[in-house]
Amino acid sequence: MKLFSRMYRLVMMWAVHRHAPVYLSMNSFVESIFWPVPVDVMLAPMALAKPERAWNYATLATVFSVLGAAFGYLLGYAMWEPLVEPFITAMGYQGKIEVARQWFDEWGVWVIFIASFTPVPYKVFTVTAGLLQMAFMPFLLISLVGRGLRFFLVSGLMVWGGVKMERKLIRYIDLLGWLCVAAAVLAYLLLRN
Numbered sequence: 001m002k003l004f005s006r007m008y009r010l011v012m013m014w015a016v017h018r019h020a021p022v023y024l025s026m027n028s029f030v031e032s033i034f035w036p037v038p039v040d041v042m043l044a045p046m047a048l049a050k051p052e053r054a055w056n057y058a059t060l061a062t063v064f065s066v067l068g069a070a071f072g073y074l075l076g077y078a079m080w081e082p083l084v085e086p087f088i089t090a091m092g093y094q095g096k097i098e099v100a101r102q103w104f105d106e107w108g109v110w111v112i113f114i115a116s117f118t119p120v121p122y123k124v125f126t127v128t129a130g131l132l133q134m135a136f137m138p139f140l141l142i143s144l145v146g147r148g149l150r151f152f153l154v155s156g157l158m159v160w161g162g163v164k165m166e167r168k169l170i171r172y173i174d175l176l177g178w179l180c181v182a183a184a185v186l187a188y189l190l191l192r193n
Contacts, residue, residue: 005173015045024057025064032068032126033075038119039065040154047158048166058155062148069116069126069143076130084127096121100128109138116146 014020024046028039039061047054075084088097103111103125112134115125129139158165169176 002174003177005170007177011041011045012049015042015049020046021057021060025060028061028064029068029071031123032065033072033123035123039151043151043154044158047155048162051159051162054155054159055152058148058151061151062144065122065147065151066140066143069122069147070136070140072123072126073130073134073136073139076127077133078130080131084131093124096124097128097131100124101132104128104132104134109134109142112139112142113146116143117150122147 014023017023020042024039024042027035027037027042031037031039043057043061046057050057088094100111103114107114112125112129114120115122126143
């Protein structure tokens with residue numbers, strides 16, 4: 001089934017669209033609060049399609065992701081009971097918030113770096129940081145470093161790999177996509193309780 005190769009072609013068309021930087025900025029902002037689609041899904045093809053703009057795209061992704069994180073923090077800080085908690089409950093995410101609290105207890109401020117740089121759901125930690133009233137400036141600075149490292153690394157890999165990387169990616173995109181789906185399902189089954 002060639003589902004991922006079709007999606008890749010669609011994303012590449014969006015990546016060269018004249019409004020692509022606006023879409024990237026919006027995705028970066030909302031992904032730090034609630035949106036499930038990672039920024040990398042749009043950033044990588046954009047950097048690949050226009051390598052001369054790759055660093056600009058990484059900067060946009062970083063800035064708007066950190067702005068979104070600040071908004072998520074403020075939601076957790078000021079709007080937990082009236083807005084966030086009912087949403088968390090409706091979505092069945094109470095367990096994820098509890099795990100985030102445990103990670104904050106164990107790792108302290110470094111959990112923000114881990115969540116901002118790795119595929120761990122950053123949004124859960126931005127809202128939880130506000131709920132736990134973490135110091136705001138360290139939260140912003142660590143978010144800026146973690147998100148910046150991640151997005152500049154993605155853009156750098158696309159610039160460095162160029163056309164050769166794209167050819168390999170196209171060749172194996174469906175296999176990689178299904179392996180990611182299988183890994184996500186397996187992780188969910190192992191960690192759901």
